Amino acid sequence: xxxxxxxxxxxxxxxxxxxxxxxxxxxxxxxxxxxxxxxxxxxxxxxxxxxxxxxxxxxxxxxxxxxxxxxxxxxxxxxxxxxxxxxxxxxxxxxxxxxxxxxxxxxxxxxxxxxxxxxxxxxxxxxxxxxxxxxxxxxxxxxxxxxxxxxxxxxxxxxxxxxxxxxxxxxxxxxxxxxxxxxxxxxxxxxxxxxxxxxxxxxxxxxxxxxxxxxxxxxxxxxxxxxxxxxxxxxxxxxxxxxxxxxxx
Amino acid sequence: xxxxxxxxxxxxxxxxxxxxxxxxxxxxxxxxxxxxxxxxxxxxxxxxxxxxxxxxxxxxxxxxxxxxxxxxxxxxxxxxxxxxxxxxxxxxxxxxxxxxxxxxxxxxxxxxxxxxxxxxxxxxxxxxxxxxxxxxxxxxxxxxxxxxxxxxxxxxxxxxxxxxxxxxxxxxxxxxxxxxxxxxxxxxxxxxxx
Numbered sequence: 387x388x389x390x391x392x393x394x395x396x397x398x399x400x401x402x403x404x405x406x407x408x409x410x411x412x413x414x415x416x417x418x419x420x421x422x423x424x425x426x427x428x429x430x431x432x433x434x435x436x437x438x439x440x441x442x443x444x445x446x447x448x449x450x451x452x453x454x455x456x457x458x459x460x461x462x463x464x465x466x467x468x469x470x471x472x473x474x475x476x477x478x479x480x481x482x483x484x485x486x487x488x489x490x491x492x493x494x495x496x497x498x499x500x501x502x503x504x505x506x507x508x509x510x511x512x513x514x515x516x517x518x519x520x521x522x523x524x525x526x527x528x529x530x531x532x533x534x535x536x537x538x539x540x541x542x543x544x545x546x547x548x549x550x551x552x553x554x555x556x557x558x559x560x561x562x563x564x565x566x567x568x569x570x571x572x573x574x575x576x577x578x579x580x581x582x583x584x585x586x587x588x589x590x591x592x593x594x595x596x597x598x599x600x601x602x603x604x605x606x607x608x609x610x611x612x613x614x615x616x617x618x619x620x621x622x623x624x625x626x627x628x629x630x631x632x633x634x635x
Numbered sequence: 636x637x638x639x640x641x642x643x644x645x646x647x648x649x650x651x652x653x654x655x656x657x658x659x660x661x662x663x664x665x666x667x668x669x670x671x672x673x674x675x676x677x678x679x680x681x682x683x684x685x686x687x688x689x690x691x692x693x694x695x696x697x698x699x700x701x702x703x704x705x706x707x708x709x710x711x712x713x714x715x716x717x718x719x720x721x722x723x724x725x726x727x728x729x730x731x732x733x734x735x736x737x738x739x740x741x742x743x744x745x746x747x748x749x750x751x752x753x754x755x756x757x758x759x760x761x762x763x764x765x766x767x768x769x770x771x772x773x774x775x776x777x778x779x780x781x782x783x784x785x786x787x788x789x790x791x792x793x794x795x796x797x798x799x800x801x802x803x804x805x806x807x808x809x810x811x812x813x814x815x816x817x818x819x820x821x822x823x824x825x826x827x828x829x
Contacts, residue, residue, distance in 0.1 A: 534686050535709040538701050539723040539768055549722055553713045633713045633748075 419600040424608060427601040431609075436585075441613060444505065444587040448574035449617065451509025452567060458510070459517025459562070466518075467525035480515045488512065488573045492580045501581035505588070508577035513566035520565075524558030525551060548632060556629055563621060571614040636696040637662050638683075638772075638802070643692035645678055652678050654826035656692070665803040667813035670823035676806040677706060679823070680774055683804065698771035698802065706776040708761040712750040716741065716760050719749055723768035735763045738793045740786065754781045759790060766797045773798060775805040779812055791815045 402421050409420035431437045466473035488508065495507055532550050541549070578588020587610055594602035638660040645653040652675040660666045668676045681687040683694060684703060702723070710719050720732050736742045739759040744752060749760060758781050765773060778794070779787055795816055807813055813820050822829045 531705070531707060531709050532711070534684075535703075535705065537686075538684060538703050540700075541722065545722065549711045549714060549718075553711065634715075 416598050416600055419604050423601050424604040427605045428608060431605055437609075440585055440587055440590055441609065443583075443585045444574065444578060444610075445613060445617070447502070447505040447586075448509045448570055451506040451511075451574060452513050452570040454506070455510045455513035455517055455566065455570070456563070459514045460521050460559075462514075462518050463521035463525060466522050473522070476518070480518060483511055483515045488576050489580065492577045495577075496581055501578075501583040502586075504577045504581040504583065505574040505586070509570035509574040512573040513570045516566040516569065517562045520558045520562035521555060524555030527558075528554045552629070552632060560622070560625060563625060564618065567618045567621060568614060571610065571617075575610055638697055639695040640679075641693050641695065643679070643682065643694065644690045645675070645682065645687065646690060651826055653682075653689070656823075656826075656828055658821055658828050660802065660804060660821075661819065662696075662802055663800045665798060665805060665816045665818040667816070667818035667820045668804065668806045668823060669808070669810070669813065669820055672808075674823045675826055676823055677776060680776055680804065680806055684774055700770040701772050701774065702765045702768040702770035703774040704758075704761050704765045704776060704778045706780070708757045710749045710757055710760060710764075713748060715746050715748055716752070717745045719760055720764045720767055723764050727767055732763075732767065735767055735793075735797075738796075739763060739790055755783060755786055758782055759786070762790060762794065766794070772802045772804070775803060775807075777807055778805065779807070779809075 405418075405421050409415075409418045409423075412418045415423065462472070462476060466476060491511055492504065492508055495504055499507055528551060532554075533546075536546050536550055575588050575591070578586040579592050580588075582589050582592055587606060590606045591603060593599070594606060640656055640658040640660070643653055643656040644651070656679065668679060670676055678687060682689050683697060684701060711722065714722075716736065717729065717732055720735075721727050733742055733745060736745050739762065741756060741759055741763070744756060749757060752760065758778075762778060765775070775794075779790060782790055791812070798816070803816070803818075805813070805816065805818060810820075
């Protein structure tokens with residue numbers, strides 16, 4: 387185990403210990419439940435079929451929103467890079483989406499969409515400006531000298547994408563995915579808490595708050611963090627494999 | 636057909652870089668543009684390659700299919716040597732590429748990523764790519780930059796062998812390099828050809 391990893395584990399252990407001490411000191415489970423209680427509650431939940439169904443419900447919607455944002459953000463970035471007029475006309479929309487609070491969008495969108503569609507749209511909305519801005523920045527930073535080389539050797543559009551643009555935007559794409567994945571989950575769950583679609587993780591959090599079931603609240607929060615982190619790791623792994631495959635061509 | 640450069644002028648702001656250039660570049664032969672730094676050799680090359688527009692004048696009979704070794708190597712660093720060469724010409728077989736790499740002493744590096752190569756090795760990859768692109772005209776901007784003495788001879792022989800009958804326009808500061816390729820020399824001074 388390397389030193390960095392060991393230090394991180396030590397920091398997490400210290401945080402959990404502090405949490406346990408605080409819970410003991412407060413002595414009121416409704417206010418702060420102990421980590422031990424959370425682990426016990428989680429170990430009960432994982433044996434319930436409804437638990438996995440709830441995770442699947444939110445997972446499907448939030449990841450769908452993220453992937454639509456990934457496709458749309460990339461496509462819009464390519465269009466904006468190719469046609470400046472597209473970038474100019476998109477600028478107000480992207481700026482508004484970036485500046486508007488998630489809650490405002492959620493409440494507004496509840497008028498147009500069903501509560502079960504809401505997390506898809508909100509996850510999409512939060513991810514798309516990040517992906518668009520990062521990808522456009524990546525395209526704009528493409529080495530002009532390599533583009534001249536491509537012109538001399540008459541590269542097709544596909545070749546330019548594969549050999550020049552993809553390697554240049556790789557780091558921008560990876561950072562866009564990393565940031566927008568976490569944000570999609572946070573915003574998607576926030577949308578579920580406000581919209582309360584049946585059988586969602588947001589609904590479970592809302593119920594836990596309603597009945598002051600602090601152990602449930604913490605257990606669902608831990609679950610959301612774990613699912614979000616695992617999904618991010620999986621997506622990053624796939625992206626790295628894809629880029630490595632391309633470079634090996 | 637010979638390439639004819641007629642009354643070519645180019646300035647950047649106040650600075651007149653090319654001042655009424657007239658020249659004939661022989662078809663199927665190597666022509667070398669020489670002159671001091673900043674005299675406009677690369678500008679002239681860039682106009683012929685189509686990256687810079689001349690203020691006035693024209694170039695006649697310039698072939699459409701071009702190949703080049705740029706001042707910088709301009710290789711796709713995250714891809715292998717063999718992939719970089721094939722980028723310029725899809726029809727190349729591994730055998731042909733390996734044969735050319737062997738001629739410049741790079742057969743062992745064929746599958747290495749370009750980013751892992753030394754400056755001299757990258758230069759040789761750029762040269763092989765330009766030769767194997769099989770175009771009608773080859774532009775060479777200081778093609779031997781960064782090569783050591785031993786490699787230089789090997790690469791000059793490789794170029795000499797593979798540019799027979801091809802129109803080549805080369806920029807260099809070294810008269811020996813021009814002589815090694817049997818090039819006709821056009822000397823640029825004060826923005827004009829002497």
